[in-house]
Amino acid sequence: MITLEQCQQWDAADILAPLKNQFELPQGVIYLDGNSLGAKPRKAAENAQAVINQQWGTDLINSWNKAGWWDLPVRLGNKVGQLIGAQENETVVTDTTSLNLFKILATAIHIQQNNDNNRKIIIAERDSFPTDIYMIEGFMALINQGYQLHLIDTPADLPARINENTTVVVLSHVNYRTGYLHDMEEINALVHSHGALLIWDLCHSIGAVPIDLNASNSDFAIGCTYKYLNGGPGAPAMLWVNERYQTAFSQPLSGWWGHARPFDMAESYTPADNIRRYLCGTQPIVSMSLIESGVDIFLQTDMQSLRHKSLQLTDLLIALTEQECAGHNLTLITPREYAHRGSHVSLRHPHGYAIVQALIARGVIGDYREPEVIRLGVTPLYLSYTDIWHAVQHLKQVLINEEWAQPQFHTRGQVT
Numbered sequence: 001m002i003t004l005e006q007c008q009q010w011d012a013a014d015i016l017a018p019l020k021n022q023f024e025l026p027q028g029v030i031y032l033d034g035n036s037l038g039a040k041p042r043k044a045a046e047n048a049q050a051v052i053n054q055q056w057g058t059d060l061i062n063s064w065n066k067a068g069w070w071d072l073p074v075r076l077g078n079k080v081g082q083l084i085g086a087q088e089n090e091t092v093v094t095d096t097t098s099l100n101l102f103k104i105l106a107t108a109i110h111i112q113q114n115n116d117n118n119r120k121i122i123i124a125e126r127d128s129f130p131t132d133i134y135m136i137e138g139f140m141a142l143i144n145q146g147y148q149l150h151l152i153d154t155p156a157d158l159p160a161r162i163n164e165n166t167t168v169v170v171l172s173h174v175n176y177r178t179g180y181l182h183d184m185e186e187i188n189a190l191v192h193s194h195g196a197l198l199i200w201d202l203c204h205s206i207g208a209v210p211i212d213l214n215a216s217n218s219d220f221a222i223g224c225t226y227k228y229l230n231g232g233p234g235a236p237a238m239l240w241v242n243e244r245y246q247t248a249f250s251q252p253l254s255g256w257w258g259h260a261r262p263f264d265m266a267e268s269y270t271p272a273d274n275i276r277r278y279l280c281g282t283q284p285i286v287s288m289s290l291i292e293s294g295v296d297i298f299l300q301t302d303m304q305s306l307r308h309k310s311l312q313l314t315d316l317l318i319a320l321t322e323q324e325c326a327g328h329n330l331t332l333i334t335p336r337e338y339a340h341r342g343s344h345v346s347l348r349h350p351h352g353y354a355i356v357q358a359l360i361a362r363g364v365i366g367d368y369r370e371p372e373v374i375r376l377g378v379t380p381l382y383l384s385y386t387d388i389w390h391a392v393q394h395l396k397q398v399l400i401n402e403e404w405a406q407p408q409f410h411t412r413g414q415v416t
């Protein structure tokens, strides 16, 4: 039997607990949606003020040099890179995850075409975050060279479906719906043994689980900064390319920011001979500057400590829902094995949508994903053991009192 007192003792012993003070969350809110939009670091407003008032307002165009705006995508990329086992200058922050997938896919396909132009199958998961599938479809339609997308239903299907016709595999390191975590090293080895290349989507794993892209022999990775990294709404995404592929091919969105000598204003494109070739046009500097406020908090600790607390909190959330909410038709769809568990817990319930709305009305913010999935994000930087206790008590009340049955919890907003 787990008690509130027990949770309070775990909090008292938690060495990461002080980091919560670096975030500003509204009173009375338990925020279980940091896997969709990370919380606001206290420093973010101060940093935004400096960018807007000093760098933009006072220094004006000098800031491209003086404030390092021009180098910001690579400087930030190197900071983010420390969380994912990147070498210097393998990572940039730029554009969106969707756009970065397009650029990386084009690179991977061209590298493969140079080796063996008969490989025409791209593999992804049916349960991918939809933008990944949509972008692959758009890319295939654009190049119009007979490529086909094969969707696998579960990770276990990959060994049987991959073969010598496979060119590129696109996988989410952590599944956005179930929280399933792939073994990066094992899957890289499998994909490479068939001569294919792999693109990892890190949106739900960067800042959530330890990642070592080089040690696991990865090829390419893309991912969000506005989820676990707390970079702010719509903050630009990251993109990582293993050094061995960096100059193998220049991606097709060949804008001037990726040029070798942009200020030559040359009449034709020559790609930079480094990761900058993955940039396209002028970057959203204000939004990009805010990412640093979130990433700097990670650099005060390490991903192993965060992973330890994340697993303890997801264990607690699972155990408490079983202890407190048994008999209410909740089904855990997140893997229990640590080796395959990310940092959120998903529970299915036929009234999942209305339950999430009733929880939000009580100040417990999670989100809903089709079909029937209550998704509860666990962010060890700013959640405590007692937060999890109270969140489950609220869930219990919503279920016992059938609060979800109230009509106001059944109307759908644009964003669920």
Ligand SMILES: *Cc1c(COP(=O)(O)O)cnc(C)c1O
Residues within 6 Å of the ligand: 096, 097, 098, 099, 128, 129, 131, 132, 172, 176, 201, 203, 204, 224, 237
């Ligand atoms: C959130 C998410 C995205 C979002 O892509 P954007 O281009 O930032 O909208 C992509 N892939 C996965 C797996 C995600 O979870």
